[in-house]
Amino acid sequence: MLRNQVTDPLFPECPVRNVLVRIGDKWAVLVLLTLDEKKHPMRYKDILQCIPDISQKMLGVTLRELEADGLVKRMAYAEVPPRVEYELTDRSRSLMPHILNLVEWSLNHFTDILKDRKAFMKKKGR
Numbered sequence: 001m002l003r004n005q006v007t008d009p010l011f012p013e014c015p016v017r018n019v020l021v022r023i024g025d026k027w028a029v030l031v032l033l034t035l036d037e038k039k040h041p042m043r044y045k046d047i048l049q050c051i052p053d054i055s056q057k058m059l060g061v062t063l064r065e066l067e068a069d070g071l072v073k074r075m076a077y078a079e080v081p082p083r084v085e086y087e088l089t090d091r092s093r094s095l096m097p098h099i100l101n102l103v104e105w106s107l108n109h110f111t112d113i114l115k116d117r118k119a120f121m122k123k124k125g126r
Contacts, residue, residue: 022069027054027062029099032071032088036096041075041085071095 011017022028034050035042042050048059063086066072071092077083088096 022065023071023095023099025062025065027051027058028066028071030054031059031062031066032092032096032099033103035072035086035088036093036100041087043083043085047086066092 023032030051031047034047038046038050044059044063047063048054048056051059054062063072063074067074067086070089073087073089075085075087077085
């Protein structure tokens, strides 16, 4: 079973819940951004180097989930040693403008959000 599978019995077919649970994952967004930035297929170790705080296990899980959703294409080459590369699919390329807009929005508002969080915590006495 995939890690972020929505199992809400009231809304098992809800496309919004099922899509957002996957792309709302911080690792999924970072992997998609990394593949988009490089503009060419990448090997697992190269993705890992670009996202230094992700564990090998989480990168593997995330790549499998993105592949299962048709957002990442995995290409295995019958070579010695074996070579596996990952790249964005057309589906994920159509998603990237939205993710990039979210990144831009985050960068524009990050300082104010941190300030508001700090004020909130201070107000709550934490």
